[in-house]
Amino acid sequence: MSAAATLRLVLASAIIGSTVTAASAAPAVACGALTSQDAAALMGAPLEANFTNDTAPDSLNGHDHTTVCGWFPKGYDLKKAEAPPERGVQLTLHTFRTPAEAKMFHDMTKKGPPGSSPRAVPDLGQDALMEEKNFSGTRVATIHFLKGVHAAQIQTWRKEKAAAIDSATAAARQVVGKL
Numbered sequence: 001m002s003a004a005a006t007l008r009l010v011l012a013s014a015i016i017g018s019t020v021t022a023a024s025a026a027p028a029v030a031c032g033a034l035t036s037q038d039a040a041a042l043m044g045a046p047l048e049a050n051f052t053n054d055t056a057p058d059s060l061n062g063h064d065h066t067t068v069c070g071w072f073p074k075g076y077d078l079k080k081a082e083a084p085p086e087r088g089v090q091l092t093l094h095t096f097r098t099p100a101e102a103k104m105f106h107d108m109t110k111k112g113p114p115g116s117s118p119r120a121v122p123d124l125g126q127d128a129l130m131e132e133k134n135f136s137g138t139r140v141a142t143i144h145f146l147k148g149v150h151a152a153q154i155q156t157w158r159k160e161k162a163a164a165i166d167s168a169t170a171a172a173r174q175v176v177g178k179l
Contacts, residue, residue, distance in 0.1 A: 029054070030069035030091040033175045034154075039071035039089040042156070042167045047071035047088065051078045057095075064105060065095045084138040088157040089171055096149050106151040110144040118144070124172050132165055141168035147179045 036049045051070030057063040070078055070090035078090075096102040103126075110129050111118060118129035121143060128145035141164040142155045154172045158164035 030067040030093040033093060033152075033178045034069065034089070034091045034171060036071060038171070038174055042089060042171050043071075043087045043158070045073070045087055048074055050074075050076065051090065057097075062105070063097050063101065066092065067095075068092045084135050084140065085157050086138060086159060088155075089167070090155045091171070091175060092153040093175075094151040096151070099148055102146055102149050102151045106144065106146040109151070109153075121145070121169065121172070124169070124176060128172065130165070130168065132161065134161075139164035141165045143168050143172045145172055145176065147176055150179050152179075 031049060031052060036047065039049070040047050049069055049071050051068065051072065053066070053068040055061065055064075055066040057065040068090065070088065072078060072085045072088040076085045076088070078085075094102065094105055096105065106127065110127065116131045116133070118131040121128040121130045124143070124145055126146040128143055130141060130143045132139060132141045134140075138157050138159060139161045140155060140157055142153060144151070144153050146152075152172075152175060154168055154175060156164050156167040156171060158167060
């Protein structure tokens with residue numbers, strides 16, 4: 001697979017890979033679990049909440065309410081991008097009716113794309129796994145974790161590997177603390 005095709009696959013999975021479902025009266029939403037101020041502080045630069053998506057739960061999607069919120073530099077369009085952003089954060093939150101449904105979804109999605117080798121992240125929700133890749137000179141760190149009725153994915157884009165990993169871990173910790 002070419003580098004461009006791989007990049008498109010990663011960006012597409014970032015767009016598609018998020019879901020939130022309400023388990024109680026007020027559903028958790030990605031943009032509430034991590035704010036614009038949180039994202040900017042994590043990245044050390046101003047970022048806009050310029051990508052959001054909300055998919056209502058129904059019987060066809062397994063009662064998975066998906067919300068996605070992405071914070072990227074002004075003018076960056078994730079849907080049309082030919083290259084990864086230099087900095088960015090995206091949270092995809094899947095909320096289910098029960099912890100068992102959330103765990104089933106998490107177990108199906110936590111391994112990442114073929115060829116990835118995720119590693120465990122201790123003290124971060126239930127069964128948290130991280131993978132980190134280099135795409136066109138930008139490091140993308142992705143953490144999948146589970147907490148109660150929520151299965152989540154946080155992705156960060158940074159030029160430096162350590163910064164991408166540290167930012168993803170810090171963002172995931174903030175989200176876990178709010179769920």
